[in-house]
Amino acid sequence: MATISIDGVSRWFGNVVAVNDITMQIGPGVTGLLGPNGAGKSTLIHMMSGFLAPSAGSVTLDGQPIWRNQQVYRQIGLVPERESMYDFLTGWQFVLANAELHGLPDPGAAATRALATVEMEHAQDRRTGTYSKGMKQRVKMASALVHDPAVLLLDEPFNGMDPRQRLHLMELLRRFGADGRTVLFSSHILEEVEQLARHIEVVVAGRHAASGDFRRIRRLMTDRPHRYLVRSSDDRALAAALIADGSTAGIELDGQEKALRVQAVDFHRFTRLLPRVAHEAGIRLYTVSPADESLESVFSYLVTS
Amino acid sequence: MNPTVARLTVRGLLGRRRGVLLLVVPVLLLLLSVLVRASNGQDHDIAVDVLGTLALGTLVPLLGLIAGTGAISTEIDDGSIVYLLAKPQPRWKIIVTKLAVAVGCTTVFAALPTFLAGLILYGTTDGLAAGYGLGALVAGAAYSALFLLLGVATRHAVVVGLMYSLIWESLVGNFVHGARTLSIQQWGLSLAKAVADPGVIAADVSLPVAVPLLVVVTLGATAFAAVRLAGLTLAGEE
Numbered sequence: 001m002a003t004i005s006i007d008g009v010s011r012w013f014g015n016v017v018a019v020n021d022i023t024m025q026i027g028p029g030v031t032g033l034l035g036p037n038g039a040g041k042s043t044l045i046h047m048m049s050g051f052l053a054p055s056a057g058s059v060t061l062d063g064q065p066i067w068r069n070q071q072v073y074r075q076i077g078l079v080p081e082r083e084s085m086y087d088f089l090t091g092w093q094f095v096l097a098n099a100e101l102h103g104l105p106d107p108g109a110a111a112t113r114a115l116a117t118v119e120m121e122h123a124q125d126r127r128t129g130t131y132s133k134g135m136k137q138r139v140k141m142a143s144a145l146v147h148d149p150a151v152l153l154l155d156e157p158f159n160g161m162d163p164r165q166r167l168h169l170m171e172l173l174r175r176f177g178a179d180g181r182t183v184l185f186s187s188h189i190l191e192e193v194e195q196l197a198r199h200i201e202v203v204v205a206g207r208h209a210a211s212g213d214f215r216r217i218r219r220l221m222t223d224r225p226h227r228y229l230v231r232s233s234d235d236r237a238l239a240a241a242l243i244a245d246g247s248t249a250g251i252e253l254d255g256q257e258k259a260l261r262v263q264a265v266d267f268h269r270f271t272r273l274l275p276r277v278a279h280e281a282g283i284r285l286y287t288v289s290p291a292d293e294s295l296e297s298v299f300s301y302l303v304t305s
Numbered sequence: 306m307n308p309t310v311a312r313l314t315v316r317g318l319l320g321r322r323r324g325v326l327l328l329v330v331p332v333l334l335l336l337l338s339v340l341v342r343a344s345n346g347q348d349h350d351i352a353v354d355v356l357g358t359l360a361l362g363t364l365v366p367l368l369g370l371i372a373g374t375g376a377i378s379t380e381i382d383d384g385s386i387v388y389l390l391a392k393p394q395p396r397w398k399i400i401v402t403k404l405a406v407a408v409g410c411t412t413v414f415a416a417l418p419t420f421l422a423g424l425i426l427y428g429t430t431d432g433l434a435a436g437y438g439l440g441a442l443v444a445g446a447a448y449s450a451l452f453l454l455l456g457v458a459t460r461h462a463v464v465v466g467l468m469y470s471l472i473w474e475s476l477v478g479n480f481v482h483g484a485r486t487l488s489i490q491q492w493g494l495s496l497a498k499a500v501a502d503p504g505v506i507a508a509d510v511s512l513p514v515a516v517p518l519l520v521v522v523t524l525g526a527t528a529f530a531a532v533r534l535a536g537l538t539l540a541g542e543e
Contacts, residue, residue: 049391051539068535070393078391084383086313088320094388100309101392143388 002062002075002150002182003027004048009057011043018043020206021057026184030177032197033186034217040206041186042081045155048184049078061151074102077144081155083136087129091120091139094128098143107146114142118172134165141172152176154185158192170196194218225249226267230260231287232278241277245269259287310389310402318375318410327371327410331418334364338422349433352426353506356437360419361493365411365441366470369448372410374463376403376449378456381537390537397531404453404527411445436501444493447519450526451489457533485509492519 004026011019019040026048035041046052047059050066050073059066066072086094095114099107115124118138123131128139137157144152154173158166173196177183187193193200194214202210202217210217232238239251239260247269252261264270278285319327338355345351380386389399419441423434451469455462470490477484478491485491491508495515498508508515 046539051387051390051537053536053538070395073391073393076391078387080384080387082384082387084385085388086317086385088316089313097309097313098388098392101307101389101394103393 001028001180004066004151004182004184005058005060005063006044006048007058007060009044009047009054009059011040011047011052011055017206019047019054019203022203022206022208023057024201024208024211026182026201028177028180028182029199030173030183030185030197031199031201032193032214033184033201033203034188034190034193035186035203035209036188039188039203041188041203042155043206044203045153045184045186049076049153074147075150077147077149077152079137079140079144079152079154079157081159083133085128085136085140085143088127090125090127091115091131091135091142092124094139095124095142095146099146102147104147110146110148111142114146115139117145118142119168133160134162137161137165137169141169149181151182152184154183156187157185158187158189166192190218190221226264226270227291228260228262228264228270228274229254229257229287229289229291230262230274230285231258232260233284233286234281235260237281238278238283241281241283242274245273245277247273261291306405307394307398307402310394310399311406313389314376314403314406317379318372318406323371323375327368327414330364330367331414334359334418334422335425338425342426347427347430349427349431349505352423352433355426356419356423356433357494357506360415360422360437361441361444361497362475362490364419365415365445365493366448366474366490368411368415369407369445370452370463370466370470372407372414373449373452374456374466376407376410376453376456378460378462381456382460384539386537387539390534396535397528400453400457400527400531400534404450404530407449407453408446411449412442415445416442431502431505433501433505436497436499436506439500440493440495440497443496443519444489447489447492447523450523450530454526454530454533457530457537482509486514487518489519489522491515 006022006024009019009022010017033041033044043052047054048066050069053067061072061075064072089097092111092115096107096111099110104110115121118141120135120138120142123135128136131139157169161169173183173185197214200212200214200217201208210220230238235253239253242248242262243251247264247266248262249265250263254261274288341351341355416438420434420438423437427433452462452466455466459465473484474488474490478488491510492515494506495508495510495512498506499512
């Protein structure tokens with residue numbers, strides 16, 4: 001059982017604050033680090049993996065400082081975001097080198113086991129430079145697992161993976177979490193995080209915006225007022241029918257855009273209501289587009305609430 | 306020394322066409338030596354000129370630069386150094402291993418060719434070839450250590466290294482004699498002078514100055530590189 005403690009941690013680069021006074025604990029199981037690009041997720045992971053010193057506060061693994069402490073790597077497996085990994089080596093040579101660098105008693109057996117875990121034996125004799133993005137990701141995983149670490153840190157592991165590879169990696173991480181390992185991965189996609197992580201930490205603009213069970217985070221995100229732009233064959237009639245329901249807080253007839261601006265309160269109810277109401281009133285829907293669904297706006301809502 | 310680090314470093318250094326480049330320069334020196342010897346016979350002044358300017362003055366710093374920075378800066382640039390550093394390995398061990406590879410590289414591709422060029426140009430007469438060979442060996446080691454440090458300390462290692470070697474050692478050293486005291490090339494020359502027969506090679510820096518400086522620079526750069534590597538920071542890629 002291993003726990004990473006981030007205690008009052010800030011990190012600034014010059015006068016840019018990348019991480020602003022964050023305190024969180026990452027314990028056994030799968031934790032998702034969620035936030036838009038540039039929120040400070042990578043900075044946090046770099047500090048957790050000992051490649052960046054916190055400007056203030058402390059980052060520890062079971063009480064041991066991580067910065068400038070090579071011994072922590074006996075317990076940490078790291079899957080970096082960047083792809084370069086000694087392109088001239090084959091997958092097997094690469095994982096074997098990692099096993100040797102860990103000083104394992106039987107590096108060959110460890111490399112074989114790690115490559116089998118990520119199901120990459122079929123390509124282990126090809127140079128990693130020839131691998132697809134998903135294959136590289138899996139071999140990086142194998143290199144991080146080779147010493148059977150208690151902690152696994154993954155920076156945007158699903159980036160560029162196809163759906164099948166994504167599912168496979170999710171299954172793998174889920175298994176590690178169930179084994180009692182501490183697994184932390186970062187992502188900017190809510191759906192990805194909520195499929196996999198029991199526990200979610202949300203970081204926005206360097207600040208710790210929310211923390212908790214994925215249901216709680218989901219609720220925080222879906223309970224905010226949603227805005228939609230709707231175009232239909234009869235905007236005025238549709239507006240009248242919609243405002244009668246409690247899931248809609250306000251409707252504006254936008255004469256310039258020739259559209260309705262709808263503010264929904266109850267996201268799920270509204271999405272079910274809209275097509276039904278339109279159908280019953282014989283109105284055809286031309287456009288239904290969320291007006292503020294960008295990640296940044298979803299997240300900034302979380303920060304201000 | 307860590308055999309895995311050594312293996313990765315050697316493959317990184319000699320692969321990717323750099324191996325060919327490393328071989329081209331010394332081969333050119335040897336070809337030139339053969340030509341010079343064939344057209345001029347055994348000529349002391351020409352031999353000293355070729356060995357001092359081309360071998361010790363150009364080939365050795367060039368190889369030191371390629372091997373010293375190449376042993377680590379590529380990995381730092383592309384981020385693959387993470388796989389070396391996220392391991393329970395002492396940082397000094399990684400640096401010492403990489404230094405050993407770089408020194409081996411300058412020995413094979415610079416010091417040995419310098420010695421061979423000396424033999425071609427001047428035979429074993431007066432210990433000239435042995436002197437320049439040893440000077441190149443020691444200077445190569447010092448260059449490797451210095452440029453390895455640059456590789457860890459700055460992202461512009463090659464530029465800074467070239468500036469030291471071209472501007473300080475060659476240009477400034479040519480006009481300002483005092484600058485030669487702080488020149489690896491001159492320290493190597495001082496050693497070459499000591500090994501060769503008296504009066505064969507001229508050097509501006511005396512041996513009692515050159516040897517301590519060589520030792521201090523080589524060890525100091527290595528130690529500092531290890532410290533810098535232990536605190537290597539990966540900037541946020543976001």
